[in-house]
């Protein structure tokens with residue numbers, strides 16, 4: 001039996017661990033903090049392949065959406081997954097690009113349509129039509145969002161209970177153990193050593209902290225993401241909306257999760273954040289213009305995280321050159337793609353196949 005170590009218990013590590021264990025590997029997951037305690041726990045988590053060229057990258061995202069849907073057949077209930085599609089309207093200068101995107105998505109067979117004002121009112125009756133004006137509204141019926149920590153926990157529970165995987169939290173990998181050029185294990189912060197035939201690094205933005213060998217480091221181009229949460233409010237939002245005012249989605253018990261790209265750009269990861277900061281209040285005021293029924297409400301919580309983005313913005317999935325036994329699985333849009341990527345990684349490591357879907361996303365492109 002192939003012995004494997006998965007570093008990290010976010011959506012990627014959980015998906016990889018589940019599929020490895022299901023394929024017959026002996027799996028140990030080493031997680032520095034807690035399940036979902038990294039970027040996965042601070043994600044807008046919109047499942048989409050909405051604007052993700054080139055085509056092979058779009059295809060990976062579509063496959064991720066389908067893999068999420070297929071989990072219903074495997075797990076019965078998938079309470080972490082929410083559908084409902086997504087709505088989008090954009091400012092005047094961006095409308096030509098929006099039309100082009102929709103045409104391209106349709107030509108790729110992706111569900112994308114325009115909705116009329118009465119249809120929109122039926123979908124989201126609490127949106128103020130004045131906030132839309134004359135903007136055309138697009139609807140992407142197959143999109144949705146995820147509760148990533150609930151998902152990661154479900155995958156790891158299944159890996160443990162059904163297939164005997166071990167999940168060890170509080171175990172921070174500080175270095176790889178090498179035997180010649182081969183990676184044969186890892187050392188964690190308390191000095192414990194774990195041995196394996198294959199190590200899969202799913203540590204997200206912390207990928208490079210798991211090895212001191214700079215020659216094995218993956219170049220990253222991380223960005224900061226800032227989320228604001230309202231308390232439970234009087235708005236019956238039931239899907240992702242991306243608008244000229246704010247991006248929003250439900251976050252349980254009547255709360256809204258809010259995101260606004262321009263705000264991200266003004267923040268650094270070490271910016272101290274609090275619900276009373278002007279940026280948080282600004283996002284809630286924007287949400288109020290969209291949903292007047294929420295009333296005068298203050299932010300309840302804010303969270304900031306760093307997106308794990310390989311330097312060319314595409315996924316990095318595969319063996320790391322110069323070694324054997326060492327594989328990385330690092331990507332942005334990991335919430336969308338992880339169930340599919342987990343299956344591909346297991347098929348390569350246990351099934352011994354080279355998955356053509358990953359041909360454009362090999363880490364080797366960074367190591368010439």
Ligand SMILES: Cc1cc2nc3c(=O)[nH]c(=O)nc-3n(C[C@H](O)[C@H](O)[C@H](O)COP(=O)(O)OP(=O)(O)OC[C@H]3O[C@@H](n4cnc5c(N)ncnc54)[C@H](O)[C@@H]3O)c2cc1C
Pocket residue numbers: 007008009010011012013030031032033034035036037038039040041042043044045046047048171172173174202203204205206207209210224225226227305306307308329330331332333334335336337
């Ligand atoms: C604001 C924001 C919005 C986003 N929106 C979307 C979206 O709409 N749709 C989408 O698909 N994606 C979105 N993303 C991206 C998505 O959240 C990430 O791609 C995904 O969560 C990455 O998952 P991961 O498992 O690779 O990383 P993580 O969730 O960060 O998991 C890595 C784990 O490794 C652990 N770890 C780190 N170092 C070590 C170590 N040395 N030893 C052991 N364990 C270690 C960490 O504690 C962590 O739990 C968004 C991200 C942000 C920040």
